[in-house]
Amino acid sequence: MGKTSPGGIYFTAMAVPEIQEFGISGLQSYQFDEIYDEMFEGPSQVREHYRPLFETLMALPAEEIRRRKHSADVSFLNQGITFTVYGRREGTERIFPYDLLPRIVTNAEWSRIEQGLTQRITALNLFLKDIYHDGKILADGVVPREVVYSCKQFRRQMRGLQVPRDVYVTVIGSDLIRLPSGEFVVLEDNLRVPSGVSYMLNNRRVMKRIFPQLFRRYGVRPIENYTQALLGTLRSLAPSQGRGEPTIVLLTPGVYNSAYFEHAYLARQMGIELVEGRDLLTHDNKVYMRTTTGLRRVDVIYRRVDDDFIDPLAFRPDSGLGVAGLFNAYRAGNVTLANAVGTGVADDKALYAYVPKIIKYYLGSDPILNNVETYLLTDEAQRNHVLANLDKLVVKAVGESGGYGMLIGPASTAEEREEFRARIVADPRNYIAQPTLGLSRAPCLTDEGIQPRHVDLRPYILFGEKVTIVPGGLTRVALRKGSLVVNSSQGGGSKDTWVLNS
């Protein structure tokens, strides 16, 4: 009965008797190969910390699992937990796909992640301060000037501008992946307006309702304090002018933004106003919001609008989402923007290759979390290597996010490769290449039973007076079989992430 395929080893019920009991035809064609699997060490070998989940799955009838899944779906639909997909009819809402089985991270794994991210963010923040002030790291030749100055996200308007507490990046979502060796590495940093944290919080709420016993049995570290920590972080960054309790607002592009649900959710959970650009105005370099009882001064803006759109006078003049005069008020120190303007230069995919050096330069230590090997296409030797191996590599546009503008070599057609080749030759600074990575896989509940799917992990880091990382994050899943793209805009889903107490 056992059969093998070129890609990996499939095992059947024959191989592991206990699995036959599982109601859903389930694990019968569960795929094993060199890729790291979150639940199994190997066929029939369940990892220790996944054992309670595995046992629960074995014990529950298929019908019961489907019922719980259905109950979760209904809960998401009725709450309208949706996101918007671009490129279709404007304002199309979809439910965020959600997988029922939690991804479990041990305490030891987590504390390494936590230390690594703290180190990384501290260094990147020092880097931002440096390049917008003295530029020591550039003068010392650790990072080439042209990488920084050629970056579209570099904002010369920020030169010499003092930001509160020298904190540029307040909210960060870094994407981690697990390699076949089991090591977590950083795939990219999101230092501009990372999203997804509301899904993390909602996933947890739903999971607690669906697997209460299992949850209790595991001893999962709580994440519910995230919004409170975010509020505290924002408050600690208020301009210090003795104005008493600062007024904090969340600036959203509006309901047509793909993350609008999250903006509304966070504002509500923090008890702050959710404002759009049209709600704010500036007068005398101060920012006000328009309320029914008159104008009210604003001190801190947690903005979820990109730099480009935030102030039509300072940046893109065609922006209807921003506030005219906001940047001047910011420059005058009358209002705090979180994140600061111009942080995108540090999550540029070409700059990413230099992050280990940046950490070493500012902190004098080696990175705790490694990078993925990255080819810079401005370097001729590396470019030639990449162009010769397009079918094996992943090519990414440096300024894009959300899985747009990507070429996945092994899954691409010859035409796509030709198109990217032309684009790379025309503008090498705009692309980087990385090896096709074996993202780890975690078990998911699919139509064909329990199947492994590729996952990543996006923890959320808060940086104000101190660094706070709630234990867990958003585990994103490439729900399509074989797919490596986990972005929600590209058919990805999510699952709850449990960091264990011990």
Place this chain on the structure above:
Amino acid sequence: MLSRVADNLYWMSRYLERAEHTARLVDVNLTLMLDEVGEGSERRWKRVLDALAYQGEHGSLTDGYQIAQELAFSRENVASVTFCISAARENARQVREQISSSQWQRLNRLYLQVTRKEGADEGGEAQLSDFLLSVVDGIHLFQGVTASTMSHGEGWHFIRVGRYIERAQASVNLLKVFHREFGAHAEKSLDGSDYLEWIGLLRSFGAFEGYCTAYTADLNPDRILEFLLLNPDFPHAVRYAVDSLRNALEAVQGDGRLRRAAALSRVAGKLQSSLNYGQISEILERSVQDYLEAILRQCNEIHSLIYEIYIHYSIESALVS
């Protein structure tokens, strides 16, 4: 509260009230269609369209059922129930962090219910009637959820302002259209078809039982007008709506911090007085149409003042105060 939020809550509420009004009106007229055919029905649907200030063509006027379908399901027609609920839901979506989750879920469910219905429904009049009643039910549920889960603060007051100004205007519009046609020969005792029309009017306000309690089932046009216009206790009477509107406006003003709001107080107070102290005999003696017209005018004025004071005020005026 943000001005934009007040704006959205106000319109969410207005649209829901409008959907309820339309649903009830269409349902009543569907029922009336059973009792006769021909000219009466055609005139009646024309009245319905007039009362709803329907802008489109009146081409298919002869087919009452088609009009009812249009008013129930059309997604493009701004007068339709489905359109109003979609608009209410869109307004709520813009401010969903300001309303309770239960409110949002309730409204979202109603929206899913009406939009899913569209197109699929060819099931005939009974089903259309069921649909309309379920919409009215859904809106009532939403109002109940609103009352019991939302903070009774400023947002709640704006919701009430929207609901009652819409109710006052829609009611007066309907009375106006109806009275234009039947008011002239209202002296006659009611018999036959006219009798049905007056019952229809009462039912359009959901007021048949209320009227009977107050005046017995003896239908008299003057009393019906008095009841629908001046009754202080019946929730769909114009006076009740205006009382509640005034009340909500006062609550919005709170401790009267805004001097700019004085004009609004005055207009709303004036309107309320004219209904509180008005007598039906007086109104009938002069001109009912003029009287109704004046109420509409004052409602419009209140609407404009709300915008001027709370929503689209100038920066200068706000910085001074």
